[in-house]
Amino acid sequence: MINLHDIMETITMIQDENLDIRTTTMGISLLDCADSDISRSCGRVYEKICRKAENLVKTGEEIERMYGIPIVNKRVSVTPVALLLAASGGDPVEYAKTLERASQTVGVNFIGGYSALVQKGFAAGDEALIRSIPEALAVTEHLCSSVNIGSTKTGINMDAVEMMGRIVRETAELTAKSNCIGAAKLVVFCNAPEDNPFMAGAFHGPGEPDCVINVGVSGPGVVRAALAKLDKGANLTEVADLIKKTAFKITRMGQLVGTEASKRLGVPFGIVDLSLAPTPAVGDSVAHILEEMGLETCGCAGTTAALALLNDAVKKGGVMASSHVGGLSGAFIPVSEDAGMIAAAEKGVLKLEKLEAMTAVCSVGLDMIVIPGETSAEVISAIIADEAAIGMVNSKTTAVRVIPAIGRSVGETLEFGGLLGSGPVMAVNQVSPAAFIHRGGRIPAPLQSLKN
Amino acid sequence: MRAVISVIGKDTVGILAKVSEKCASVNANIVDVTQTILQDMFVMIMMVDISAINCEFAEMATAFEQLGGEMGLSIHAMHEDIFNSMHRI
Known part of the structure; x- marks a missing residue:
């Protein structure tokens, strides 16, 4: 029989330390829905999503009850819509509305894949899709969008970077009345993973099977609680070992839930994304883990080193616990979704420049950062270019999800509510990089040897 | 198929009786019971066989939570697999 201590540990993790499965995301390929007629194409898209994901939410709830572990989100990711648009032409927003309708029918809380992969250049459909993002995110509620503008193999498409600065701003402007929420659902990637279950950046890559279940775990609260019990x-080395052991246990939950969901839905199990995904809930913060390690406030000197240790230990513990690992896998640092990050930013300890340094050693990038409404499109493009350069050179995924708070400036706060939380407007260096950004062209792919 | 029923709270008369009675009412066979006092709290772990229960496992779990509410205890019924997968390689 399992011993008492182990049973109590599991129960405490779930009851008191916010252990949950952050998301089960069904990836659905829409490649077979492509048609030269956009309304036929949309009809097929709707039909396929509703057919494949019909039981996704119900099955998730059944598993929650069976194991007593919360599965917070059930989501769908689809083939980048730009690929469908290449065949059908027409108004891309039709696809956005179709995806929104499908998400409401199957009851998921987000649907991702209003995306384009333009790391090397624009193919048919790509540019039209990108231009339609602001409108698409303004007329929908559950749709998420992402654009991959660079990779280690291809370099950075600076024409796309220039465009995305404007698109991010326009998206915020069009949704200014609802706290610029549109920009919170738009991610600009370098080295985007094709099997990421986390929103807003989830899409179902062209190399993926027809339908697949991916799982994202969470559990910053569990790691922090474990560290709190460790001798001061x-x-x-002992800290890293403890994090590894804890990450192993958290990830086993993801593996269990993914295997069960895949069996019940009759869909292959893809990957577990080994991420520490914070929520605004008290005790569920990545910043608090770093502070538990001994930093006075997240953002002080030492933060990057502490985060590097955390990120690596989470991966090492998690890899052994699951059969296939993928997605973003690492510690997330979304400012508005993390109570400790919000507090550190409000105190002025955590700054954009430090966050940028942190993204060089952890998962994803500049995430859920509220920037002043006056920030120009060129500055946003340049922030994207900087972040993409970190990803490109270090062969890792980086992303930018900044929210220009239209009409607000540093010191004010933007409230999104729910999982997206609320964020203080953070200072941005407004000195103009415009001439650099307007050059366009491509930053060549980096040399991957002779690293010294 | 087995489940773990955990009971945590202040020790009172009749905890074991009431929990066992609930097990019998859903036709869950008690396989093993351990109980101890941890930091002044009464902790009981019960392993039950749920292969022949007369309702859905989810209903059984809810029933135990309600019983816990009535008795001022925290009672949870969880599938054995969650503990095995977390603590066994």
Whole structure:
């Protein structure tokens, strides 16, 4: 029989330390829905999503009850819509409305894949889709959009970077009345993973099977609680070992839920995304883990080193716990979704420049950062270019999800509510990089040897 | 198929009786019971066989939670697999 201590540990993790499965995301390929007629294409898209994901939410709820572990989100990711648009032409917003309708029919809380992959250049459909993003995100509620503008193999498409600065701003402007929420559902990637279950960046890559279940785990609260129990004099090797063991346990839950969901839905199990995804809930913060390690406030000197240790230990623990690992896998640092990050930003300790440094050693990138409404499109493009350069050179995924708070400036706050939380407007260096951004062209792919 | 029923709270008369009675009412066979006092709290772990229960497992879990509410205890029924997968390689 399993011993008492182990049973109590699991129960405490779920009851008191916010252990949950953050998302089960069904990836659905829409390649077979492409048609030269857009209304026929949309009809097929709707039909396929509703058919494949019909039981997704119900099955998720059944598994929650069976194991007693919360599965917070059930979501759908689809083939980048730009690929369908290439065949059908027409108004891309039709696809946005179709996806929104499908998401409401199957009851998921987000649907991702209003996306284009333009790391090397624009193919048919790509440019039209990107231009339609602001409108698409303004007329829908559950749709998420992402654009991949660079990769280690291809370099950075600076024409796309220039465009995305404007698109991010326009998206915020069009949804200014609802706290610029549109920009919170738009991610600009470098090295985007094709099997990421987390929103807003989830899409179902062209190399993926027809239908697949991917799972994203969470559990910053569990890691923090484990560290809190550790002797204060323990050295960092012991800290890393403890995080590994805890990450192993968290990830096993993801593996269990993914396997069960895949069996019940009759859909292959793709990957577990080993991520520490914070929520605004008290005790569910990545910043608090770093502070538990000994930093006074997240953002002070030492933050990057502590985060590097955390990120690596989470991966090492998680890899052994699951059969296939993928997606973003690492610690997330979305400012508005993390109580500790919000507090650190409000105190002025955590700044954009430090966050940028942190993204070099952890998962994703500049995430859920509220920037002043006056920030120009060129500055946003340049922030995207900087972040993409970090990803390109370090062969890792980086992303930018900044929210220009239209009409607000530093010191004010933008409230999104729910999982997206609320964020203080953070200062941005407004000195103009416009001439650099307007050059366009491509930043060549980096050399991957002779690294010294 | 087995489940773990955990009971945590202040020790009172009749905890074991009431929980066992609930098990019998859903036709869950008690396989093993351990109980101890951890930091002044009464902790009981019961392993039950749920292969022949007369309702859905989810209903059984809810029933135990309600019983816990009535008795001022925290009672949870969870599938054995969650513990096995977390603590066994």
